[in-house]
Amino acid sequence: GEDVEQSLFLSVREGDSSVINCTYTDSSSTYLYWYKQEPGAGLQLLTYIFSNMDMKQDQRLTVLLNKKDKHLSLRIADTQTGDSAIYFCAESAPYSGAGSYQLTFGKGTKLSVIP
């Protein structure tokens, strides 16, 4: 079955790098995602990586994927107070040809940035 796990809390100082980790169990996952949720808001798609990639960089965000260990990480460079939020890791079900990419989410990691 599918299961996605993340640590619940992370605290970093402003200007430092943040690394949020995630493990997943479904080795046939097609895409792996990072979403951000600010208080009282919906989920914002930050980035995603296809399962045959090792790394993806997008401005301050770097995603690393270790398929052997089923480990995904999100690194935020030069973390700012505006990055304080809950970050969700998610995996999509293997594409079955039916056009469905429902997501399985972790519980979320609350990132607190200390000024």
Next chain:
Amino acid sequence: DSGVTQTPKHLITATGQRVTLRCSPRSGDLSVYWYQQSLDQGLQFLIQYYNGEERAKGNILERFSAQQFPDLHSELNLSSLELGDSALYFCASSVEGVPYEQYFGPGTRLTVT
């Protein structure tokens, strides 16, 4: 702003009642996904519609149902509500041609008293 809209923003109702949550996907998106976010279960996939047809089902209770209309908006119907149904309900739509990118609406917060 993702372009996905949901109404109402908040809903308070009593146990045993029935409510309807509405979602309008991004312009041109044919797929709509519904998710429930609760404190104990986290974010869970409920159901997906594609161009009016049910495409996939997740952990959706029999008391819940959904549909997608010809104008592509979707409604999630929750009936015989229980206290445990209190949650945030999100819908997401996926970009046509890029079905693996899902964009979420702001959610409807349902409180059952």
